[in-house]
Amino acid sequence: MTRPTPTDDEVQLAMNLVLREAQETGRRATITAVERRLDVKHATFYRNFPHLITWFQEQVDAQRNVAKPEHDAERPKPQEDVITDLRRENTTLRRTLTIYAEALRQLTLDYQEVRSQVQDSAHVADLAAHRSRRH
8 A cells, every 4th residue: 555645835844854854953954854854765755855855955055054163163172171071071982882791791690590490490411511522
């Protein structure tokens, strides 16, 4: 069953939402984001809405031109602030790594325990242990 093609108003609304989200997040607005929001295939979108695509691209260009002066006026962070941010991020990443290492250790222990239980219940002989007993 094919989905109904969205109306021009629905497409316009989705485009406005994508433009606003891009402006708020500082990311680039794309036609692909609009297509995903509407759940419409790329070819279908270009075939049915070329006039809106042109309008959208004009809006993206205008948004990009407006955003440039603001970005140029922004001063880079002082080096001390950058170093402080990097140290904070490093500390956070080290804590996360410690948590993941502990989780991995616990999963390894759990795996070994479950494996031995399965082998015992299936009456599977451990060949490595059997070989060491023979020598």
